[in-house]
Amino acid sequence: MALRTLITRKTLKTTTPLGFRGLQTFSLPDLPYDYGDLEPAISGEIMQLHHQKHHQTYITNYNKALEQLDSAITKGDASTVVKLQGAIKFNGGGHVNHSIFWKNLAPVREGGGEPPKASLSSAIDSHFGSLEALVQKMNAEGAALQGSGWVWLAVDKEFKRLVVETTANQDPLVTKGPSLVPLLGIDVWEHAYYLQFFGFLAPGIASFNIPDVFAPQLQYKNVRPDYLKNIWKVINWKYAGEIYDKECP
């Protein structure tokens, strides 16, 4: 699979009114950078697939579920309304989470990877001891998450406290606490890192010929931990700081 970096930008359009009742549906938000701008931490190929396919699919299915929900509410069809909750939580959550995720990342030349400053920085030090300790904690929790999900740095706006949380599948952070506001979210679904950390773009890891059942002991690479270690190089702490300052002025 060759590495392709597409330079495309979509016009910024987040909501579209639809129908007589003005049911608001959604469209794919623009990335504030090009697909290849986060390399080598995250490959352009992954960014493109992640944005154009995965996020787009969540939006498409969320819109579909919303239309079905609207119709069921109008008809007073209670069991359909309840039945749709799973699809809404999953696809709506996917849209919410990924919209945050794109803003959590930035090219190095635009400050990606630069450590936090001012109030967020001192809050991190007092809650976790140091930035390194926070990073280690988030990496550990992200790696230990079973199946698919997200690891978050959040501020509890009620108690003015920083917390690290994980959510399963596409559950948004609020499902862990209504007063939690996400500062940083890291996607630990396999689609977030699979193509990169399984040899497609890492030189020296060629396809090997395993003779049938007598497979030699493969060098197992801890792929998710590697991805987590590398993503900090493009984390946009500036954005996290802005959100924090708004919640804890």
Next chain:
Amino acid sequence: MAASAAAAIGSPLKCGLISSQGFSGSTRSFQWRKNEKRNVRKGCRGVITAKIDLRPPPYSLDALEPHMSRETFEYHWGKHHRAYVDNLNKQIVGTELDTKTLEDIILLTYNKGDLLPPFNNAAQVWNHDFFWESMKPGGGGKPSGELLELINRDFGSFEGFVNEFKAAAATQFGSGWAWLVYKANRLDVGNAVNPRPSDEDKKLVVVKSPNAVNPLVWDYSPLLTIDVWEHAYYLDFQNRRPDYISTFMEKLVSWDAVNFRLEAAKARAAEREEEEERKKTEYEDNQADLDAREMYLESSDADDSEAD
């Protein structure tokens, strides 16, 4: 590993396990592979440990090309499945789980839903073994014979079954598995025992499960599975899970394996019914004895009262 590998190419089918959680409480597993030894006891400086093995698929890693690539197998079997095996062995060594069969470890660590740490690794080892054996080179097509009759009976038609299975696989949000299972006298709710079993309760159903969970923990007999964790299809299909599911159904499913497992499941269910019938008769006999004794005691009371 070589011995089991050689046997693997011959008759590679492994059946799901029903644990008898009724009166006897024992767990039985049917091991149909020749030279099958799930646990290999190794003596090493006086330490006995039963190591779980990484079983190879019953075909070469490129045998399912172009529908499932060799590369996928190299990572899916060679890294993911291997890691589950290695990590499980590290978790169980020196503990009481060390001497148990894989199925026992799964049921014990499922812990009625309050998962203990080894569960994810143990269940994933089992799930992947079952998954490799659910496929074969030149697979796909339609089942026949009794299996097809049951599918028609329980799903309306073969197409009806395929649609339901595909829908389950596509709507398992996040990581997990979709299954065809034989549900013998179990209710539609997991973990619930049917108090009044009838032949109508014995049927084929499609279920889906998240992450590492599998239908063994609900006391169903799995017949077929598809892995819908992203790592199962990402190299070949990227985000196109529905295409992967269709390819699986059309080109990879081993109906031979499903047949084999169905026979075993029915045999096990019949055995268990006999066992429970036997226990019921025993219990009723005991009750009859007790009743007889009470009658005897009552009649002697009557004599006393007359004496007054």
